[in-house]
Amino acid sequence: MFDVIDFLETVGQDAQWRHADSDALAVALAGAQIDPELRVAILARDEQGLQALLGQVPFCCLINPAKPGEEQEECDGNCKEGEEKKDDKDKEKDKRRDGD
Amino acid sequence: MNSMSEPTMDATRSTGSLVCVGLGMTLGSHLGPLARSHIEQSDVVFAGxxxxxxxxxxxxxxxxxxxxxxxxxxxxxxxxxYRQMVDAILAEVRAGKKVCGVFYGHPGVFAWAPHKSIEVARSEGYPAHMEPGISAEDCLYADLGIDPGTYGCQHYEASQLLFYQRRIDPTAYLVLWQVGLVGDQSLARFSTGSAYKQVLVDVLARDYPLEHEITLYRAPTLPIQHARIERLPLGSLPQAEVGMADTMVLPPVHPMQVDHEIRARLSALDRATAGQEP
Known part of the structure; x- marks a missing residue:
């Protein structure tokens, strides 16, 4: 199964192959020990097909929250509630300021 | 459990360490020799x-x-x-392992868990650092032919433009990340629909005409793929198919305005300092 990974690594790091057209890619594939189904998916540049043939599912690639970490942690899946809590905190601060 | 778990080992007696490295965006193309060396020499590798x-x-x-x-x-x-990721990584550091966190792109660009893992490890006395990688932003500049130094370039997580009152400079490039789930307040969805994208369009329409040409961009993860480069009018965004890996680029809509007052002040400084410099 990993032969195809070796092939992809070679294509990725070789100036001759990285931006090669499909005809040139077919030439590169001719010298590789890769299953016919995988060959078809590679030549079709079919990422999802290749993933399926290699037993992979689409990944989630999100690793960043929209809000700064501390504020997002207050929200934690229920931002409305979190923001209300934050509003309450702000009101408490205002009260303290008023009392100064 | 909400908070990161407490350390179970005193760092002064542990050999644990952490490095977070970037694998780059495209398989085989972007991994640097130092990052590869960290991966190969570690005890445990975590993959994001x-x-x-x-x-x-x-x-x-x-x-x-x-x-x-x-x-x-x-x-x-x-x-x-994200907190569970940090917990998993730190558990091995605390167990005395040489840990390598490997993240796609650059491990410190739009990536909460790597930064947090390093922060927590350092706070507990463990050596921890980050090695940069080639990010989607880097690929975007190359593939779209944009130089951020020409007009300047603002980057925002797309939802931040909706959650907060941000000041957009329409004389610079504007790059919005995670547009495919713009407006998701729950942080629990992998995508949001056209109505959410319409809200983004409405916010952007304060600074840009609806016919302003935008670009949807996605860097290839496999070397057999091409980058997604799709140009469309801003007003068409709600109907466009936008995935979680897609980025939106808005070119400047107005020319930069000359600041005559500051230029005059600088010229006066030039005259005053003429002949004084070695």
Missing amino acids: LSDGIVELWLHKMHADVRSLQPYYHEGKSRMQT
Whole structure:
């Protein structure tokens, strides 16, 4: 199964192959020990097909929250509630300021 | 459990350490020699990658690669997911292991867990640092022919433009990330629909005409793929198919305005200092 990974690594790091057209890619594939189904998916540049043939599912690639970490942690899946809590905190601060 | 678990080992007696490295965006093309060396020399590797095939590639570099992908679930707050990632990484550091966190792109660009892991490890006395990688932003500049130094370039997580009152400079490039789930306050969805994208369009329409040409961009993760480069009018965004890996680029809509007052002040300084410099 990993032969195809070796092939992809070679294509990725070789100036001759990285931006090669499909005809040139077919030439590169001719010298590789890769299953016919995988060959078809590679030549079709079919990422999802290749993933399926290699037993992979689409990944989630999100690793960043929209809000700064501390504020997002207050929200934690229920931002409305979190923001209300934050509003309450702000009101408490205002009260303290008023009392100064 | 909401908070990161407490350390179970005194760092002064532990050999644990952490490095977070970037694998780059495209399999085989972007991994630097130092990052590869960190991967190969570590005891345990954690993988936060964007593609299962890329993860198979990482498995060829190290025998103990632990995917962070199983922590994701649609409907579960990703903040909880991110904290679990940090917990998993820190548990091995505290156990005295030489740990390498491998993340796609650059491990410190739009990436909460790597920064947090390093922060927590350092606070507990463990050596921890980050090695940069080639990010989607880097690929975007190359593929779209944009130089951020020409007009300037603002970058925002797309939802931040909706959650907060931000000041857009329409004389610079504007790059918006995670547009495919713009407006998701729950942090539990993997995508949002056209109505949410319409809200983004309405916010952007304060500064840009609806016919302003935008670009949807996605860097290739496999070397057999091409980058997605799709141009469309801003007003058409709600109807466009936008995935979680897609980025939106708005070119400047107005020319930069000359600041005559500051230029005059600088010229006066030039005259005053003429002949004084060595």
